[in-house]
Amino acid sequence: MIGRSLGKIYMALIIVFLYLPILVLITLSFNASRSRVVWNGFTLKWYREVFENHVIMSAFGTTIALAVLSSLIACFIGLFAALGIFAMKKRDYRIMLFFTNIPLLNADIVTGIALMLWLVRLFPLGFTSVLISHITFNIPYVILCVLPKLEAADFHQFEAARDLGASSFHAFIKVMLPDLLPGLLAGFFMAVTMSMDDFVITYFTKGPGVNTLSTLIYGEIKKGIKPEMYALSSLLFLLVLIILIVVNILMADQDNKKDNMERTQIRRRTLMKKIVLLFMMVCALSAALCACAGNNASDEGTELTVFNYSEYLDPEMIAKFTKETGIKINYEEATTPEEMYTKFSSGAISYDLLCTSDYMLKRLIDEGRAQEIDRSAIANYSNIDPKFSDLSKSFDPDGKYTVPYFWGTVGILYNTKETDGPVDSWDDLFSGKYRGNIIMQDSMRDSFMVALKYLGYSLNTKDEAQIREAAQLLKDQKSDVESYLVDEARDEVVAGNAVMAVVYSGEAYLGHEYNEDLAYVVPKEGSNLWIDSWIVTDNCKNKDAAVKFLDFLCREDVANANFEYIYYSTPNTAVVQSMDEDLKNDPAIIPSDDSIKDCEVYEAFDEKTTQLYNELWKEIKAE
Amino acid sequence: MKTNKMRVLSIPYIVWIIGFTLIPLLFVVMRAVTDPKGGFTLANLFAIFDPIHRKALILSLLLAFISSVICIIISYPAALILKASRFSNKKIMIFVLILPMWMNFILRMLSIQMLISKNGLINNLLEIFGMNKMSLINTPYAIILGMVYDYLPYMMLPILNCVLAIPDDMIEASKDLGANRWYVLTKIMIPLSLTGIGSGVTMVFVPSMTEFVIANLLGGGKIQLLGNIIEQEFSVSMNWNLGSGLSVMLMIFVLITTLVFGRTASQTDRGFVI
Numbered sequence: 001m002i003g004r005s006l007g008k009i010y011m012a013l014i015i016v017f018l019y020l021p022i023l024v025l026i027t028l029s030f031n032a033s034r035s036r037v038v039w040n041g042f043t044l045k046w047y048r049e050v051f052e053n054h055v056i057m058s059a060f061g062t063t064i065a066l067a068v069l070s071s072l073i074a075c076f077i078g079l080f081a082a083l084g085i086f087a088m089k090k091r092d093y094r095i096m097l098f099f100t101n102i103p104l105l106n107a108d109i110v111t112g113i114a115l116m117l118w119l120v121r122l123f124p125l126g127f128t129s130v131l132i133s134h135i136t137f138n139i140p141y142v143i144l145c146v147l148p149k150l151e152a153a154d155f156h157q158f159e160a161a162r163d164l165g166a167s168s169f170h171a172f173i174k175v176m177l178p179d180l181l182p183g184l185l186a187g188f189f190m191a192v193t194m195s196m197d198d199f200v201i202t203y204f205t206k207g208p209g210v211n212t213l214s215t216l217i218y219g220e221i222k223k224g225i226k227p228e229m230y231a232l233s234s235l236l237f238l239l240v241l242i243i244l245i246v247v248n249i250l251m252a253d254q255d256n257k258k259d260n261m262e263r264t265q266i267r268r269r270t271l272m273k274k275i276v277l278l279f280m281m282v283c284a285l286s287a288a289l290c291a292c293a294g295n296n297a298s299d300e301g302t303e304l305t306v307f308n309y310s311e312y313l314d315p316e317m318i319a320k321f322t323k324e325t326g327i328k329i330n331y332e333e334a335t336t337p338e339e340m341y342t343k344f345s346s347g348a349i350s351y352d353l354l355c356t357s358d359y360m361l362k363r364l365i366d367e368g369r370a371q372e373i374d375r376s377a378i379a380n381y382s383n384i385d386p387k388f389s390d391l392s393k394s395f396d397p398d399g400k401y402t403v404p405y406f407w408g409t410v411g412i413l414y415n416t417k418e419t420d421g422p423v424d425s426w427d428d429l430f431s432g433k434y435r436g437n438i439i440m441q442d443s444m445r446d447s448f449m450v451a452l453k454y455l456g457y458s459l460n461t462k463d464e465a466q467i468r469e470a471a472q473l474l475k476d477q478k479s480d481v482e483s484y485l486v487d488e489a490r491d492e493v494v495a496g497n498a499v500m501a502v503v504y505s506g507e508a509y510l511g512h513e514y515n516e517d518l519a520y521v522v523p524k525e526g527s528n529l530w531i532d533s534w535i536v537t538d539n540c541k542n543k544d545a546a547v548k549f550l551d552f553l554c555r556e557d558v559a560n561a562n563f564e565y566i567y568y569s570t571p572n573t574a575v576v577q578s579m580d581e582d583l584k585n586d587p588a589i590i591p592s593d594d595s596i597k598d599c600e601v602y603e604a605f606d607e608k609t610t611q612l613y614n615e616l617w618k619e620i621k622a623e
Numbered sequence: 624m625k626t627n628k629m630r631v632l633s634i635p636y637i638v639w640i641i642g643f644t645l646i647p648l649l650f651v652v653m654r655a656v657t658d659p660k661g662g663f664t665l666a667n668l669f670a671i672f673d674p675i676h677r678k679a680l681i682l683s684l685l686l687a688f689i690s691s692v693i694c695i696i697i698s699y700p701a702a703l704i705l706k707a708s709r710f711s712n713k714k715i716m717i718f719v720l721i722l723p724m725w726m727n728f729i730l731r732m733l734s735i736q737m738l739i740s741k742n743g744l745i746n747n748l749l750e751i752f753g754m755n756k757m758s759l760i761n762t763p764y765a766i767i768l769g770m771v772y773d774y775l776p777y778m779m780l781p782i783l784n785c786v787l788a789i790p791d792d793m794i795e796a797s798k799d800l801g802a803n804r805w806y807v808l809t810k811i812m813i814p815l816s817l818t819g820i821g822s823g824v825t826m827v828f829v830p831s832m833t834e835f836v837i838a839n840l841l842g843g844g845k846i847q848l849l850g851n852i853i854e855q856e857f858s859v860s861m862n863w864n865l866g867s868g869l870s871v872m873l874m875i876f877v878l879i880t881t882l883v884f885g886r887t888a889s890q891t892d893r894g895f896v897i
Binding site: 007014018022036086102104111117118143218225233240248342498 | 629648700705720722835851858877
């Protein structure tokens with residue numbers, strides 16, 4: 001008796017372990033605050049808003065269409081493959097299983113990039129390329145689920161049916177398939193699950209404008225996951241739970257009737273009909289969804305493919321631009337300049353416009369990937385503060401290629417309640433005073449910048465000794481560092497998991513919104529001043545449309561909407577002038593000229609320095 | 624039944640494998656044995672033995688091994704309990720195990736991060752009960768926790784399949800013949816469920832070896848697994864040749880391990896079957 005209740009407790013513990021994180025996510029869907037680390041009371045509004053959010057809903061549609069279609073096709077190919085493999089000789093059988101396992105053995109990122117490199121040679125990336133990739137990694141699950149059922153199947157019935165005059169096909173459908181169906185359904189279910197959960201492979205093989213929930217969530221980590229996303233995930237979870245319970249009751253019902261063979265046979269057939277019907281409904285649904293997706297894609301007329309950092313432009317402005325000009329925008333996002341470079345230079349997607357940071361701009365311009373822009377053709381360019389022509393000198397000396405979009409500094413976001421004495425120097429990160437409470441940027445360039453500036457060197461130094469000194473400093477500092485983060489750094493300080501973090505100025509403003517005790521400073525030794533600007537790429541066929549888009553972005557109302565969407569510093573003087581006083585005085589929004597006098601803009605490195613940086617950064621991280 | 628005609632059915636699949644598995648793989652291998660200028664080299668492959676890469680490889684092996692062992696330790700008693708209980712509806716159990724996967728993977732990991740972070744829910748609870756805070760986040764242990772959480776179903780399902788398939792009569796018979804519980808477990812149950820354990824280990828070990836998202840989110844960027852290094856070579860350092868070389872070596876290591884376990888595991892018994 002004791003043993004039995006111990007057993008129950010044990011099972012209960014496992015279930016708690018598996019479902020506790022799920023419970024947290026469901027709870028977050030009722031949180032009135034937009035930040036995941038602040039609880040502002042109970043609300044149901046996200047459940048309403050999620051259905052009004054067309055970005056999330058269209059990503060949801062794509063995700064479902066992708067999962068269902070790829071799993072259905074994988075089931076077809078996989079079922080036949082399993083039959084074929086089953087009939088093979090032992091040696092061939094093993095070889096086939098080996099190849100079947102390859103997609104499961106490879107690191108996702110390698111599979112993703114390899115597929116991207118290959119598929120882009122066959123046709124332009126889009127929904128189809130993701131579909132093919134998903135089918136590729138789904139087939140193994142189907143085969144591995146169907147094969148055991150085949151091995152356990154009773155072939156005498158099949159032979160008997162054949163002897164009684166049924167055709168092979170007929171006998172297979174009527175006799176074999178019902179035996180294989182549970183395996184096939186399990187395979188389908190696994191395939192759908194895997195397809196819905198995949199991020200890495202989808203990310204690399206998707207075409208412009210194709211977004212799944214996974215890629216959307218990944219892009220959102222930076223600004224904090226939208227609460228609507230939690231609501232949608234919770235709903236999806238609940239839906240699957242209900243479906244599973246219903247299916248389970250149906251099947252349990254089935255099992256109870258086992259005593260009566262004949263009835264079981266009949267039941268089985270009716271169950272099979274039900275399942276086939278369900279399949280067909282699902283097919284119809286996904287086809288309908290695809291038709292919707294297809295409608296969007298086949299819009300005639302001018303199109304622009306735009307590449308930007310994630311959460312860096314108010315999505316409503318895209319709709320507005322299309323409404324005003326009739327030009328359709330395929331909007332694509334990435335989180336780091338390097339990621340952008342990888343996707344852009346692979347040629348997988350032909351981007352027309354691209355917004356990235358200073359040193360990456362320099363690299364792209366040097367490689368001849370940017371077209372010259374006539375700034376006088378951009379009527380609203382007069383809104384851009386002329387000082388940016390000067391600040392942009394390092395990557396665009398003659399002002400021929402770039403249009404500034406946002407700018408800012410890198411500094412320290414800290415909790416005034418947890419620090420004693422003023423925080424105004426990088427020294428607070430290296431002195432060991434806040435040991436275990438520091439978050440550094442998980443970005444090579446930014447971490448080196450902090451060390452180089454602290455040591456009093458230029459952040460663009462190419463002197464090997466200086467760079468090595470900085471690397472040693474970072475290595476020694478590592479034991480004091482709580483974590484190296486990019487996007488979540490702000491949330492961690494807000495939540496009180498760290499006292500200070502190296503962040504971009506825009507993050508600081510939002511941090512202060514969530515927690516009033518937070519303050520932001522650009523250390524007195526100086527820091528990095530960054531400028532994110534737009535270029536028109538050499539791929540762009542319709543330069544007029546691209547210039548129209550740039551002009552649109554410089555317009556006061558649009559620039560203001562984008563500013564209020566992300567709260568980074570804007571180079572648009574018209575927007576700055578109409579700002580509230582407290583915004584104007586916030587050093588995170590508008591850095592004073594004094595605070596940026598020792599700040600430098602990143603320059604692109606030569607091959608040798610890049611390699612040295614890469615090597616040393618890897619050493620620091622592996623320390 | 625096993626006819627040539629039937630073998631023909633696998634042709635679409637073979638075409639698919641060649642088209643979308645082997646050719647892309649060839650691209651990776653090509654990159655792995657060339658330098659950025661296109662000349663032949665084996666340096667990218669041997670780079671795995673550089674101190675930093677070797678360290679990451681060993682750490683990856685270690686974490687994947689520990690995660691697999693913990694998964695076995697959790698799963699096996701659970702399977703025994705389920706077998707002993709009258710509650711033998713394993714379909715429900717399979718659903719219970721797979722259901723969490725319908726919450727997006729990144730969201731689940733962020734949720735674990737919130738639970739175990741310094742000022743997180745668990746630490747707050749501990750504080751209320753007057754216990755010491757634990758510092759799990761940003762350590763290798765947090766990564767192990769994440770891996771165990773994510774991959775436990777892959778271990779549980781095949782073991783459950785195997786253990787439930789052992790006939791009760793056999794256990795009864797051995798008890799009648801005088802075997803004690805321990806004897807039944809070590810001489811009958813475990814040997815008969817080795818295939819399940821074997822396939823479970825492959826299903827947990829392989830993804831743990833190539834993982835990088837868990838290490839990033841729960842390791843605080845302080846712990847470099849081989850997956851992280853490969854990811855960075857591709858997406859940050861943009862040294863695709865080195866990245867390809869390392870991933871080819873990783874594949875070889877993974878292959879060796881699966882071959883070792885594959886001897887005990889029947890390849891077809893992956894345990895998703897309802």
